[in-house]
Amino acid sequence: MRSTVQTLAGILICAAMLVCLTDNGAAEGQAVRIGYVKWSDAIAASNVVKAVLEQEMGRRCILVPLQAEEVWLATASRDIDGFVCAWLPSLHQNYYGKVGSHVLDLGPNLRGTRVGLVVPEYVSISSIDQLQEHALRFGGKIVGIDPGAGIMRLTRKALAEYGIEGMELVSGSGAAMTRTLEEKIANHEWVVVTGWTPHWKFARWDLKYLRDPRAVYGGPEAIHSVVRRGLLKDMPRVYRFLDRFSWSPDDIHRVMQMIQESGDPYASAAGWVEENPTRVRAWIPK
Numbered sequence: 001m002r003s004t005v006q007t008l009a010g011i012l013i014c015a016a017m018l019v020c021l022t023d024n025g026a027a028e029g030q031a032v033r034i035g036y037v038k039w040s041d042a043i044a045a046s047n048v049v050k051a052v053l054e055q056e057m058g059r060r061c062i063l064v065p066l067q068a069e070e071v072w073l074a075t076a077s078r079d080i081d082g083f084v085c086a087w088l089p090s091l092h093q094n095y096y097g098k099v100g101s102h103v104l105d106l107g108p109n110l111r112g113t114r115v116g117l118v119v120p121e122y123v124s125i126s127s128i129d130q131l132q133e134h135a136l137r138f139g140g141k142i143v144g145i146d147p148g149a150g151i152m153r154l155t156r157k158a159l160a161e162y163g164i165e166g167m168e169l170v171s172g173s174g175a176a177m178t179r180t181l182e183e184k185i186a187n188h189e190w191v192v193v194t195g196w197t198p199h200w201k202f203a204r205w206d207l208k209y210l211r212d213p214r215a216v217y218g219g220p221e222a223i224h225s226v227v228r229r230g231l232l233k234d235m236p237r238v239y240r241f242l243d244r245f246s247w248s249p250d251d252i253h254r255v256m257q258m259i260q261e262s263g264d265p266y267a268s269a270a271g272w273v274e275e276n277p278t279r280v281r282a283w284i285p286k
Contacts, residue, residue: 031060032238035071035083037149039174041198041223042085044255045109047269049084049245055270056284059238068149069095075228076102081235082227082242084109087196090218091115091150102229106243108222110198110252114209115151116217117142117158118195120185121206128162128210135166137190143180144194147171151194151217158216181205198249200256240285247279 032053036046050061064080072092074080076099086092086105096105117128125134131142142159144152155169177193178201184191185205192210201207225242232239251272258268273280 030235031062032235033062033064033080035064035066035074035080036085037068037071037146038065039085039145039196040200040256040259041110041196041252042083043265044252044259044269045084045223047259047265048247048255048273049242050266051270051273052241052245052280052283053238055273056280057237057241067146068092070148072096072099072103072226075099075226078228078230080228081231081238082225084223084225084242084245086224086226087113087115087150087221088224089221091154091221094150094153096226104227104229104231106225106227109225109246110223110249111220112197112249113221113223114197115154115221116195116209116212117155117192118201118207118209119190119192120181121208122188123190123192123208126208126211128158128164128212128214128216131162131192131210132164132166134190135164138167138192139190140167142167142169142192142194143177144169144171145174145177149194151196154217155194158212158214161214161216198252198256200253200260203253203257204260237285241283244283244285246283251276251279 034046034049036042046063050063053059053061064074066074071083071085072095075082086096088096088105119125125131131138142155144155146152152169152171159167159169181191181193181201195207195209225245227239227242255269255272258271259265262268
């Protein structure tokens with residue numbers, strides 16, 4: 001990934017190269033581009049947004065997979081129209097602080113989220129400050145996700161704050177993290193991973209968050225919808241839908257469960273949309 005300085009400098013260049021959509025009708029006829037990060041919650045939410053746009057609003061929607069920082073930058077540069085997987089106020093605050101003047105935060109679409117370090121229930125420790133003492137039991141590793149994710153930044157900070165010198169934060173992906181978790185649990189081995197709620201892994205395995213007495217991971221988080229500047233003018237119904245989009249942890253957990261069972265994110269999201277007409281109607285502007 002390009003350095004932050006180079007990337008941020010490129011925002012204005014990219015924006016200047018894009019064709020400005022001054023005709024509202026033309027913009028309304030274009031495909032909606034929604035970015036997402038390959039996290040289970042983001043996949044579920046983004047596919048529900050796509051299903052509503054296509055099946056209920058008659059709009060073609062393209063989902064664009066990006067890294068955590070890239071999804072903010074792409075929205076700021078108008079390469080995408082927005083995304084519904086911004087973790088605020090803490091996890092993505094670093095990204096928001098860099099591009100805030102180029103995007104609009106529409107507020108939370110999901111409350112009651114959490115991030116931190118997670119272990120299987122059978123692991124006998126209960127707090128992050130106990131990791132150093134048991135580093136060998138964990139193989140000297142904390143299993144993380146993509147290196148640019150906000151939870152990785154906070155975990156690096158946690159290693160420093162708690163003085164944990166005997167453990168390495170291993171980057172990868174959300175899928176790689178859950179595969180490692182599955183393998184370790186199958187062998188009843190100790191493992192610690194970067195974790196967040198909502199995530200289907202909590203329904204599949206008995207897991208627990210390690211206490212965070214230094215509050216490195218902050219308090220309760222929320223997942224926000226963020227859009228590019230000018231979306232209200234260019235695509236007013238799309239903007240209003242994204243502004244109204246809001247659901248519960250039970251809703252997103254149900255979609256994630258359906259995805260796990262079927263292996264098809266869009267079909268699962270479309271099925272959930274069909275099952276919840278009252279909830280969906282409240283999102284769609286007149």
